[in-house]
Amino acid sequence: DADVTQTPRNRITKTGKRIMLECSQTKGHDRMYWYRQDPGLGLRLIYYSFDVKDINKGEISDGYSVSRQAQAKFSLSLESAIPNQTALYFCATGRRTVSQETQYFGPGTRLLVL
Amino acid sequence: GENVEQHPSTLSVQEGDSAVIKCTYSDSASNYFPWYKQELGKRPQLIIDIRSNVGEKKDQRIAVTLNKTAKHFSLHITETQPEDSAVYFCAASIPGNTGKLIFGQGTTLQVKP
Numbered sequence: 001d002a003d004v005t006q007t008p009r010n011r012i013t014k015t016g017k018r019i020m021l022e023c024s025q026t027k028g029h030d031r032m033y034w035y036r037q038d039p040g041l042g043l044r045l046i047y048y049s050f051d052v053k054d055i056n057k058g059e060i061s062d063g064y065s066v067s068r069q070a071q072a073k074f075s076l077s078l079e080s081a082i083p084n085q086t087a088l089y090f091c092a093t094g095r096r097t098v099s100q101e102t103q104y105f106g107p108g109t110r111l112l113v114l
Numbered sequence: 115g116e117n118v119e120q121h122p123s124t125l126s127v128q129e130g131d132s133a134v135i136k137c138t139y140s141d142s143a144s145n146y147f148p149w150y151k152q153e154l155g156k157r158p159q160l161i162i163d164i165r166s167n168v169g170e171k172k173d174q175r176i177a178v179t180l181n182k183t184a185k186h187f188s189l190h191i192t193e194t195q196p197e198d199s200a201v202y203f204c205a206a207s208i209p210g211n212t213g214k215l216i217f218g219q220g221t222t223l224q225v226k227p
Contacts, residue, residue: 031213040123040219040220041219042120042203042217042218042219042220043158043203043217044217045214045215045216048213048214050213058214090157090158094213096213101146101148101207101213101214101215102148102160102163103148103160103215104160105150105157105158105159106157107156107157108157
C-alpha cells in the first residue's frame with residue numbers, strides 16, 4: 001500500500017556505522033512493527049509499538065533500537081551495524097480492534113552491511 | 115511460545131494445476147490466520163485470512179481451510195496461473211489480543227507455463 005512508506009529503499013553501510021531506517025504511514029493505524037526478512041526464515045519481529053508511549057521488544061531485538069516519534073512515524077536504528085544484520089527490513093502497521101490482527105506492510109528497505 | 119511451521123519450502127506446478135501450502139501452529143488459543151503473498155522485490159500483501167470460528171473461506175481461486183483440532187491450516191490455489199508465482203507466508207496470531215503475528219518460513223511457488 002502506498003499508505004506505508006519506508007526510507008531509504010536501499011542502503012549500503014560499513015561495520016560499526018550507525019544507521020536509521022524510517023517508516024511513515026497515513027493509514028491512521030495505532031500499531032506499528034519492524035520485521036526483518038531472511039531467506040528461509042520468514043519474517044521475524046524486531047520491535048513493535050501500540051502507541052507513542054508503548055514500545056516493546058520482539059523476538060530478535062538485540063542490536064536494534066526504535067523510536068516512535070508520532071503515531072505515524074516509527075524508526076529503527078542499528079547503533080553499530082554488523083554484517084549479519086544484512087537483510088530486508090519491513091515496517092508494518094495495524095489497527096487495534098477486538099479481533100483484528102491484520103498487518104499492512106511497507107515496501108521494504110534492503111540493507112547491506114559490509 | 116507460539117510457533118508456526120510451513121511446508122513445503124518450494125513448490126513447482128504446471129499452469130492450471132492446483133497448489134496446496136500447509137501450516138501448523140502450536141498455541142491452540144491462536145484465533146486469526148492470515149496468508150500473505152510476496153512477489154519478487156515487492157512487499158508482502160494480504161490475500162486471504164480466516165478466523166478460528168470459521169472452517170473454510172474462499173475468494174475466487176484461493177481458499178483457506180482451518181482444522182483447529184489438529185492445529186493446522188492450508189492455502190489452496192486452483193487453476194494456477196504464472197502470476198501466482200511468488201513467496202507465500204502463513205501466520206498465526208499470538209493469543210491475548212497482543213496484536214502480534216508469528217510467521218511461517220515461507221513457500222516459494224513457481225507456476226510453469
